[in-house]
Amino acid sequence: MYFTTHLSCGLFCGALTKNSLGALCLGLVSHAALDMIPHHDYDSVGGAAVDIASGLVILSAMQTLFPGLSGPLLWGAIGGTIPDLEVALRRIFPGYKLRRLFPSHSGLLPHPQREFPKGVLVQFAIIAVCLFFCFSLGR
Numbered sequence: 001m002y003f004t005t006h007l008s009c010g011l012f013c014g015a016l017t018k019n020s021l022g023a024l025c026l027g028l029v030s031h032a033a034l035d036m037i038p039h040h041d042y043d044s045v046g047g048a049a050v051d052i053a054s055g056l057v058i059l060s061a062m063q064t065l066f067p068g069l070s071g072p073l074l075w076g077a078i079g080g081t082i083p084d085l086e087v088a089l090r091r092i093f094p095g096y097k098l099r100r101l102f103p104s105h106s107g108l109l110p111h112p113q114r115e116f117p118k119g120v121l122v123q124f125a126i127i128a129v130c131l132f133f134c135f136s137l138g139r
């Protein structure tokens with residue numbers, strides 16, 4: 001699943017918990033839950049660059065809009081996105097040999113794929129819902 005999708009859900013976790021540790025933990029759980037929804041994954045550097053840049057713009061905007069929740073929003077975003085670091089390291093460094101540990105990456109939990117464009121549209125819907133509730137809870 002895209003970085004921006006995981007990040008948006010992590011922001012929602014931050015707005016929901018309003019607590020940095022709670023946001024981090026819930027963000028990690030949200031990563032596993034989202035990976036189980038059939039989705040599209042890209043495998044290009046350009047796609048990753050656009051995705052990561054978009055996510056960081058959203059994170060910055062939300063922290064600016066809700067400065068009182070800046071910490072929980074950041075930690076929710078970290079919890080929601082950090083599990084994919086092990087996936088990114090494998091792609092960046094072909095010689096990277098460490099086993100995947102996160103349950104939705106190791107095969108312990110399902111990680112179904114969905115073709116373009118349905119696999120993209122489902123992620124746009126998730127982003128919209130998460131940001132809507134993040135706005136609602138952040139006020």
Ligand SMILES: [Zn+2]
Nearest residue numbers: 001035083084
């Ligand atoms: Zn993942």
